[in-house]
Amino acid sequence: MSETIFEICDLVKQFPALTAVDHVSTTIKRGEVVFVVGPSGSGKSTFLRCLNMLEQPTAGQILFKGKDVTKHEISLNSFRQQVGMVFQHFNLFPHLTIHKNITLAPVRTHRLSAKEASEKADALLKRIGLYDKRDAYPAQLSGGQKQRIAIIRALAMNPDVLLFDEPTSALDPEMVGEVLSLMKELAQEGMTMVVVTHEIGFAAEVANRVIFMDQGKIVVSGTPDEVIKNSEHPRVRDFFSKVL
Amino acid sequence: MRRLLFLMAALVLCFCGCREDVQQQKKLVMATNATFPPYEYVDKGRIDGIDAEIVRRIAMRLGYDLEIEDMAFDAVIAAVQTGKAQVAASGITVTEDRKQKVFFTDSYVIAAQVMIVLKNSPIKSAADLKGKRIGVQRGTTGESYVKDNIQEPERFQNGPEAVTALANGKLDVVVIDGEPAEAYVAKNPNLKILPEPLVQEEYAFAIGKNNKALLDKFNAELRKMKESGELAAIINSYRKTRLIVVFPANSGTEKLYTQSVLEQIAERLKFKIEFQDGNLENVTAALNVTRKQLIVPMIPLTAEEENLFPNVGKFTAAEYVVVVPEKSPILKFSDLNGKKVGTRKGSFAEHYLEKHVYPPQTFPDAATSIAALSAGNLDAVVIDKNTALNLLKNNKNLKIMPGTFARETYVFAAGKENPDVLKEFLASIKLLQSSGELNAMLEKAGEAHKTPRQTVAPVQENAPAMTDTFWGSIKFSFYNNFIKDQRYTYLVQGFFVTLQITVLSVLMGIVIGFLVAVVRSTADITGKLKLLDGLCRIYLTVIRGTPVVVQLLIIYFVIFGSVDVNKVLVAVIAFGINSGAYVAEIIRGGIMSIDKGQMEAGRSLGLSYGQTMREIILPQAFKNVLPALGNEFIVLLKETSVAGYIALQDLTRGGDIIRSQTYDAFFPLIAVALIYLVVVMFLSWLLGRLEKRLKRNE
Numbered sequence: 001m002s003e004t005i006f007e008i009c010d011l012v013k014q015f016p017a018l019t020a021v022d023h024v025s026t027t028i029k030r031g032e033v034v035f036v037v038g039p040s041g042s043g044k045s046t047f048l049r050c051l052n053m054l055e056q057p058t059a060g061q062i063l064f065k066g067k068d069v070t071k072h073e074i075s076l077n078s079f080r081q082q083v084g085m086v087f088q089h090f091n092l093f094p095h096l097t098i099h100k101n102i103t104l105a106p107v108r109t110h111r112l113s114a115k116e117a118s119e120k121a122d123a124l125l126k127r128i129g130l131y132d133k134r135d136a137y138p139a140q141l142s143g144g145q146k147q148r149i150a151i152i153r154a155l156a157m158n159p160d161v162l163l164f165d166e167p168t169s170a171l172d173p174e175m176v177g178e179v180l181s182l183m184k185e186l187a188q189e190g191m192t193m194v195v196v197t198h199e200i201g202f203a204a205e206v207a208n209r210v211i212f213m214d215q216g217k218i219v220v221s222g223t224p225d226e227v228i229k230n231s232e233h234p235r236v237r238d239f240f241s242k243v244l
Numbered sequence: 245m246r247r248l249l250f251l252m253a254a255l256v257l258c259f260c261g262c263r264e265d266v267q268q269q270k271k272l273v274m275a276t277n278a279t280f281p282p283y284e285y286v287d288k289g290r291i292d293g294i295d296a297e298i299v300r301r302i303a304m305r306l307g308y309d310l311e312i313e314d315m316a317f318d319a320v321i322a323a324v325q326t327g328k329a330q331v332a333a334s335g336i337t338v339t340e341d342r343k344q345k346v347f348f349t350d351s352y353v354i355a356a357q358v359m360i361v362l363k364n365s366p367i368k369s370a371a372d373l374k375g376k377r378i379g380v381q382r383g384t385t386g387e388s389y390v391k392d393n394i395q396e397p398e399r400f401q402n403g404p405e406a407v408t409a410l411a412n413g414k415l416d417v418v419v420i421d422g423e424p425a426e427a428y429v430a431k432n433p434n435l436k437i438l439p440e441p442l443v444q445e446e447y448a449f450a451i452g453k454n455n456k457a458l459l460d461k462f463n464a465e466l467r468k469m470k471e472s473g474e475l476a477a478i479i480n481s482y483r484k485t486r487l488i489v490v491f492p493a494n495s496g497t498e499k500l501y502t503q504s505v506l507e508q509i510a511e512r513l514k515f516k517i518e519f520q521d522g523n524l525e526n527v528t529a530a531l532n533v534t535r536k537q538l539i540v541p542m543i544p545l546t547a548e549e550e551n552l553f554p555n556v557g558k559f560t561a562a563e564y565v566v567v568v569p570e571k572s573p574i575l576k577f578s579d580l581n582g583k584k585v586g587t588r589k590g591s592f593a594e595h596y597l598e599k600h601v602y603p604p605q606t607f608p609d610a611a612t613s614i615a616a617l618s619a620g621n622l623d624a625v626v627i628d629k630n631t632a633l634n635l636l637k638n639n640k641n642l643k644i645m646p647g648t649f650a651r652e653t654y655v656f657a658a659g660k661e662n663p664d665v666l667k668e669f670l671a672s673i674k675l676l677q678s679s680g681e682l683n684a685m686l687e688k689a690g691e692a693h694k695t696p697r698q699t700v701a702p703v704q705e706n707a708p709a710m711t712d713t714f715w716g717s718i719k720f721s722f723y724n725n726f727i728k729d730q731r732y733t734y735l736v737q738g739f740f741v742t743l744q745i746t747v748l749s750v751l752m753g754i755v756i757g758f759l760v761a762v763v764r765s766t767a768d769i770t771g772k773l774k775l776l777d778g779l780c781r782i783y784l785t786v787i788r789g790t791p792v793v794v795q796l797l798i799i800y801f802v803i804f805g806s807v808d809v810n811k812v813l814v815a816v817i818a819f820g821i822n823s824g825a826y827v828a829e830i831i832r833g834g835i836m837s838i839d840k841g842q843m844e845a846g847r848s849l850g851l852s853y854g855q856t857m858r859e860i861i862l863p864q865a866f867k868n869v870l871p872a873l874g875n876e877f878i879v880l881l882k883e884t885s886v887a888g889y890i891a892l893q894d895l896t897r898g899g900d901i902i903r904s905q906t907y908d909a910f911f912p913l914i915a916v917a918l919i920y921l922v923v924v925m926f927l928s929w930l931l932g933r934l935e936k937r938l939k940r941n942e
Contacts, residue, residue, distance in 0.1 A: 085845075
């Protein structure tokens with residue numbers, strides 16, 4: 001089997017009022033497309049945010065390519081440069097042009113020279129058909145366009161893995177398609193992806209593996225067929241019967 | 245940002261530089277309140293007066309570089325106590341209270357506190373003061389005397405302000421030192437000084453208790469100056485008799501001639517001279533006080549009017565005669581009408597003929613006009629008698645007509661207590677006449693008149709006359725407040741000081757504000773920097789919880805209490821620190837208003853906290869808070885108007901100085917307000933444009 005990207009052991013994240021992630025352990029390998037699904041408040045977003053340390057875990061280990069990133073001696077910045085993140089609300093930088101949005105991080109973190117970053121940004125923009133928006137500002141784009149820009153902004157860093165936090169939840173229905181098809185393309189190219197989503201149909205189509213979370217715990221984990229269609233677990237069956 | 249830091253560094257360097265100066269050169273700082281003529285006053289932008297002159301000479305002899313600091317009177321004693329100044333010289337009266345705080349030198353003058361009242365005031369003597377509205381200058385003996393012996397007085401920052409209040413009917417009486425009182429009253433004909441002084445007092449210089457050595461040196465020098473008569477000479481030279489020349493409102497070209505003659509006389513006899521436009525009433529009013537001054541009314545007076553003056557002396561500078569050929573048909577002066585009359589250009593005779601007969605032909609000098617007469621080109625020549633007698637010695641064909649054609653006569657009037665002033669003056673001017681000096685002056689006056697005299701006395705020439713019409717009095721007031729003595733320069737210089745303080749403190753405020761805002765928000769977002777955050781909170785609480793004037797005074801008198809430091813720098817530090825607190829909270833608000841997704845997006849891309857702050861959060865925050873920041877700077881610009889508290893001559897203080905000279909509140913205050921308004925409007929416009937530019941990408 002291929003290289004292990006993430007190895008998560010007994011991950012716990014406690015907030016003052018609740019335990020959002022409760023002893024979660026799993027492994028994500030290179031090239032895997034893992035979808036995390038579950039009811040609202042099940043802790044799936046918090047779990048995802050722990051993966052790039054946007055949330056500081058309360059206990060447990062996260063090994064990224066063999067190194068424990070919860071330890072202080074690890075450089076968080078260089079770790080995060082290898083882990084891309086796509087947010088529900090895009091979080092583009094409104095005061096910068098699209099081109100600058102994409103090139104800022106690669107240049108500032110010295111992963112690419114200004115020239116390389118610029119060329120790479122242009123290539124990515126052409127690929128998603130938004131090259132004409134190169135010098136526009138985020139406010140001039142539609143939601144779907146913004147989210148696709150956010151995805152290639154993460155891609156421009158050449159990450160080992162992309163994390164998606166409900167990437168289509170804030171979109172108007174007619175714009176969901178363009179984002180999903182870009183994600184599908186990336187999945188088919190072998191990008192390692194961890195996706196938190198409510199798009200169960202899309203998960204069934206694209207995922208290698210689906211994790212069902214509830215109350216901070218992994219309830220079941222397996223192929224889409226196993227989890228979505230044929231789970232024996234009553235809570236899982238109940239959930240999918242409502243959303244499908 | 246880097247440029248700002250550089251600026252700060254420059255400020256700090258400048259500050260260190262100032263300190264070094266003190267140590268290397270022997271500098272003597274004299275604290276004074278320059279609104280107290282003749283002891284100290286601002287003349288053409290420089291502090292002059294009896295105190296300044298005595299201290300200047302002593303400082304020179306002791307080998308010091310003298311620096312004079314102008315401040316409020318109640319601050320001068322504090323200045324020597326704290327060591328900001330080594331000597332206070334401000335017409336300070338020796339009192340027991342003050343002796344507790346500072347050393348006094350031997351007294352150099354004995355002066356009186358007098359009462360100024362309106363002309364028609366029912367107050368006749370000190371006995372009438374009880375229950376009246378009494379104005380005093382804060383920190384003066386007048387204040388403590390009135391408080392201890394009569395009642396609580398109303399206190400004013402300086403003498404002119406109290407006198408202005410009196411003139412405007414807000415007070416019944418002003419108690420103030422005698423000599424400045426005379427100067428104040430001289431400028432305001434509705435006021436008078438009561439003949440009997442309220443109390444006598446001694447003036448001396450104050451020196452810090454820790455500086456006995458300097459005290460001894462000062463006393464030694466003062467003693468020497470007293471013995472040699474130098475001290476009396478200095479004081480007398482500042483108490484020069486004033487020659488007040490009053491011209492009628494419609495005076496013609498002869499005014500220039502007369503001015504020139506009297507200016508020369510005044511200069512020669514070491515008098516001060518002032519020119520006024522006005523009517524006879526002003527003239528008599530000015531005489532009713534016991535002042536060392538002579539009034540020269542150039543207004544024709546009837547015998548009855550002359551009787552109004554208790555002491556009048558007439559002086560004829562020259563008599564003019566008519567020279568005609570031996571067999572001339574001109575037999576009496578009225579025959580001159582319609583004839584060709586010649587005279588010396590620019591002479592009194594020219595003006596006289598122009599006014600009373602008809603315009604004469606003029607010649608560069610008397611001899612040429614006589615030659616023209618001999619040659620038959622003229623029918624008559626009018627020249628002064630002495631010159632005529634001289635020129636006709638060798639000319640048998642010409643004769644002098646009997647009688648005096650015109651007299652160049654000046655009337656001098658003195659107050660009723662001062663007949664001696666008039667006598668002395670008339671005696672000395674007669675000496676000038678017999679020595680021939682006066683004649684030379686008359687000729688020179690004519691010479692000066694030939695070339696435009698703009699350079700000599702432009703101010704008087706263009707002065708609009710004070711008239712009774714509404715526009716006339718406005719015009720006069722405008723002229724008096726801004727044009728006369730170039731008073732507008734107080735506003736111009738003040739404006740630049742205000743701008744300098746504002747711009748530099750805005751820069752300092754931004755730097756402090758940014759740093760504090762970043763520390764505070766970093767502590768809020770990441771939970772780090774707790775110690776720094778605590779310090780910042782204390783800074784914000786203290787600065788926002790106390791008035792800026794108090795902060796300014798604390799920085800000047802306490803923090804820089806014993807250091808000599810540029811006052812603009814003090815103001816910049818005070819206003820910069822003050823503004824920084826407000827800017828910090830504005831910017832912090834801006835930072836907190838940015839969606840936290842922006843920070844997460846930056847961090848998730850592997851940017852550091854600092855990079856994200858700089859590249860992503862702060863630019864957006866800055867744009868959001870720009871209107872609030874702009875507002876803060878407008879507030880700051882106006883707040884700098886309190887810089888006058890540490891005697892900085894900013895715009896507001898510039899207006900105050902004009903008010904203290906003209907006793908007129910309207911124009912100086914309105915002008916100051918307008919200047920602030922225009923600058924604020926300009927700033928608002930500029931900010932509007934900047935906002936628009938930053939909004940382009942939304």
